[in-house]
Amino acid sequence: MPKPDTLQGALDLLILKILFHRSPLHGYAIMTAIQEISDDALRVEEGSLYPALHRMEEADWLRGRWIHKPNGRRARIYELSPAGKKQLAAEEARWNHVTAAVNRVLRMA
16 A cells, blocks of 8 residues: 555646546546556545646646536536646656656655
8 A cells, every 4th residue: 555645746647637537527536547547546535636636727737617516506617728738748657757766766666
């Protein structure tokens, strides 16, 4: 089971990747998708997710808009912006570089 801070460096990447494939989504759906796709190995808490979404929206990686759900409640849904697609590519490259380096260390005899 990963430590809670294990996701800290990967949270942006996970959000961007989920939205690339399933956009638009609201925050709870993003949390659920991460948990389901990872077979419950990864969990993102609201206290981490929503600040990340706001930060990423301010950086123009995401576009958020309010919608009215059938039950009358409002929800903020998010989708990738063109800058977010570029950032996704950069985040994936960084992640692949870091995980390759970690794997090299783990394979030491």
